[in-house]
Amino acid sequence: MAASVGSSFFKGETGRNTRGLLRLIILVLIATTAVASRLFSVIRFESIIHEFDPWFNFRATKYLVQNGFTSFWDWFDDRTWHPLGRVTGGTLYPGLMVTSGAIWHFLRFLTFPVDIRNICVMLAPACSGLTAFASYLLTSEMSDSPSAGLLAAIFMGIAPGYISRSVAGSYDNEAIAIFLLVFTFYLWIKSVKQGSVMWGAFTALFYGYMVSAWGGYVFITNLLPLHVFVLLCMGRYSPRLYTSYTTWYSLGTLASMQIPFVGFLPIRTSDHMAALGVFGLLQLVAFVEFVRQTLPSKQFQTLLRAFVLVVFLAAFGVLVLLTFSGVVAPWGGRFYSLWDTGYAKIHIPIIASVSEHQPTAWPAFFFDLNLLIWLFPAGVYMCFRNLKDEQVFVVIYAVLASYFAGVMVRLMLTLTPVVCVAAALALSQILDTFLVTKTPVAPAQANGNTDAPKTAASLIPDTLRSTQKPLVGIYSTFSKFAMTGTITAYLLLFVLHCTWVTSNAYSSPSVVLASKMADGSQHIIDDYREAYYWLRQNTEQNAKIMSWWDYGYQIGGMADRPTLVDNNTWNNTHIATVGKAMSSREEVSYPIMRQHEVDYVLIVFGGLIGYSGDDINKFLWMVRIAEGIWPDEIKERDYFTPRGEYRIDDQASDTMKNSLMYKMSYYNYNSLFPAGQATDRVRGSKLPAEGPELSTLEEAFTSENWIIRIYKVKDLDNLNRDHQSAMAFEKGNKRKKTSKRKGPRVLRVD
């Protein structure tokens, strides 16, 4: 279509080459843009790993690079989950680490000895360039238009919904997984279109790679069977469907079972049963089709249809039976909470406590996808107008992903690819229509049924301008210019928006906090690393650190000390133990900490500089998670005032004031202010005149802005007193009369 524009450069053999060259240049530029727009944080701050989860991935990658692949595969990590340890090799998705390890080795082979940290930081931008290319391929399969693929590529390259998870330094599973997701879909579409076993096998291989990289592979496992199932229901069964799907399923399932973390899950859990069911159904349908070709009897056909239906229902019944009898595990909690949106909040507070697991608000869609979210429904509509096998896929993907993105914020990430594809389809349709439409030749009106227009036209005198040019519509240069001009303006605005959002919202490493001084210069608050490096340099190599699970990975990564709990929340009871220790009185917490050999307790406190993500604000989740295990000892109600308020000032409840977390947060805080003036800038309230006292802990370190406070757990008292009386004795307010009065005594037991 575009070939009709312009000179001989765009025609014939030369034209094909020119277009190929242009396409190549555009794709390279898109990849460059995708990489470049993710570098804000590296340029502004430094090349470090952001957030929490990436610190574990980084640590695991370092382990892989230092110790080799085999020991990484069998890595038992005794520096996390302190008394228990973690079988890391069997509980992680190794795709990310192995990829960056391979890149590291490759670069060393090319004599570029790059630090592994830089590879980890830059992996996500590099993969986003590949994602842009993959979405180009995927969209080119959907549409004949020469521009659709390129538009999808640039959308995918700079859409903030994807950038938010793939800026430089966010070394998370999603960094590589989205590329694999889009590329697997491309291979799948390719194999459905051609019915080739080779493309099916490639789909399975990349699916296996995807399984090794991200837990979101379940999305693919359910989307592809759904696609096939819908096609079957539409009566679009073709032998191509059989070859591509069965190849994908048999090879892909085996590939996914090679990952130790996945293991037997593909045949044991409900999440994967859809794929198995469709596999069985497809065998039946193929068999029936085969018999139908040989037998032209009408009755036999209906008989066979009934046969398929009965077998399908019977298999479904067996599946339900197996699920209820426990052979097939039911939905996992995280997956189940997508359907029953109130489930997590009631039953698994640890899932609900993560901010990414909240429902998405409307502005988030506009913020993350801007212009694309308007074009998205139009693109899906385009798919309906020209419904082939691959368009059905886009429609299903769009519906499912929209639902999931509405339920959970982080699943915006899986929505973004299909939004880019659909928007590119819509936009390319518009561009193709307006850029290259030619004015129909006038005689087009004359031939055919000429009677009616002729009589109508003959009534009107020829002097009217409208009758001289009877063809009204989009053919004039003006309307073409207006339309393409508007679209160009929108696209430019989209680029501006994406850059602005990336720069302002998604490019801040949570490890260093940036704030503006009064004169506009940047002030960096670096308390996290200050405290972690203090731990690294001033404590024993094996000192155990207790903190809330959010900071587990960072402590392991930056401070290199063993922790009790971390962001891999596999053992809820252990987390609840820490929650109980944090939210109980010192007398209760101290034995817990002794039993777990805790040496230091680390908390985050934002009261001085107004850092709202601190532990007092997370405190209620600690209480709730602990209450789930010990409902008799911890009660959420006790932490509120009688009027049901969550306060920290002198109205706070006694349980709150006596909890270890409260005491640790506000210990010595009074000393920063004139007497009675201590205020908490996050909660915006005054603190009680007298600060809390700690008897079983001593302050070991407090960072510059008081964000991180580290306490050392005291040893047992030398004289075998409890710490409270020892403190009282040292303060000198020993009761005078105790020596004279005889208290109630108990018999000494030897």
Next chain:
Amino acid sequence: TTVRNSSDAQEIALAVWDRYVQDTPQRVKLIDVFMTFLIFVGALQFLYCVIGGNYPFNAFLSGFSATVGQFVLTASLRIQTNPQNKADFGSISHERAFADYVFGSLILHFFCVNFIN
């Protein structure tokens, strides 16, 4: 065509079998024998699993899914080389279909051997 209106199931089946023996080329029959063999091996393994228990579950799985996977790959080859499906597989020649089959089988066997430990 003689059995068009017959309701006797045995007769229908017999007619189908006759037609199959008559009309199927030798090569396709070979494929079918192999597929029957795979079904037989798979059923045998499953029977053994039911009787003897599934203790090394990965071994059972890899053996069983090797037969299932090989079965569907062979079925795909049979479908792709069937002249009746020429319209669906315009871009795939018979040689290409066979090369694809070898490629898929190699991957399948690599995974099975790896999984059986």
